[in-house]
Amino acid sequence: MIDISIIVPFYNESDSLDEFFSNIMPILKRLKLSFEILCINDGSKDDTLERLMLKKKKFPQLKIINFSRNFGKDAAITAGIDFAEGSCAIPIDCDLQDPPDLIVSMVQRWKEGFDMVLAKRSDRSEDSSFKRLTADMFYKVYNILSDTELPENVGDFRLMDRKVIDALRTFPERKRFMKGLFAFTGFKTTVIEYKRPARSKGSSKWSYCKLWNYAIDGIISFSIFPLRISIYLGMLVTFLAFSRGLWIFFRTAFYGVEVPGYASTTVTLLLLGGVQLMSLGVIGEYIGRIYNESKKRPIYIVRDII
Ligand code: UDP
Ligand code: MG
Secondary structure, three states: OOEEEEEEEEEEOOHHHHHHHHHHHHHHHHHOOOOEEEEEEOOOOOHHHHHHHHHHHHOOOEEEEEEOOOOHHHHHHHHHHHHHEEEEEEEEEOOOOOEEEEEHHHHHHHHOOOOOEEEEEOOOOOOOOOHHHHHHHHHHHHHHHOOOOOOOEEEEEEEEEEEHHHHHHHHOOOOOOHHHHHHHHHHOEEEEEEOOOOOOOOOOOOOOOOOHHHHHHHHHHOOHHHHHHHHHHHHHHHHHHHHHHHHHHHHHHHOOOOOOHHHHHHHHHHHHHHHHHHHHHHHHHHHHHHHHOOOOOOOOOOOEEE
């Protein structure tokens, strides 16, 4: 029986790989617990896989799960959770932005009886102010719209007990917004704070465009409120149109026919057209997702396990 499964996604991380292992290995060994390190090679195009295989010669605790192509970080973590044999698991980035020494206090909390130990970024001064502002807005909007509370500034870096792992394995959905799924499971949770450092080597794989899509995916996976907005908008517009109709009726009755301008007509038409298109778009988003889920394609494909 293994105590800890460390889950590490690797996507073109040839540069940061050495530093990661030289940092985490002494920390894990000092814990005096048995562990495995699940390295998920998420279709790297550089020599990440070769370097991982070299590392495995040095550290037998490594298990390399090699994807057939790039499936994204959420798929990589899902694979880690599927393959984990430990009594607890910790997903961690390999760029040292999730400081490995935090694992010690996580394990301590776990031994105290917590099922989930979250690592929360106490300050994000390393991020640009634009990124902080948009992240802030995302959490606000998400938590208003969704039923499950998403803790702010908490990433995938966390410790979860076997109970949580087993619960996560029962989630059949393809589109995996891991943060949301983690929060959905509930369990006895505690938080430890840390200051998130800048990336050690290489560059982030996230562009603003990717982050925007990620935010939309996250909200749509966990809330049907956007669908409801069209009902309320429809109700409001109907009410306004009805009141205006009444007003025109009485005005005509008392003052006779007046030749009206085109402006009000075109504005109303455009507004209604816009509202309808927007609502259609929202409905389309959900239908697209139903379509994708209904295909039941695998979340990831493993080429080989080394
Ligand atoms: N990653 C991955 N697949 C991807 C993109 C990223 O496995 O398609 C891994 C990457 O190798 C790293 C972690 O996810 O270990 C976090 O990536 P990154 O540092 O780019 O994200 P950020 O820290 O900016 O959120
Ligand atoms: Mg990073």
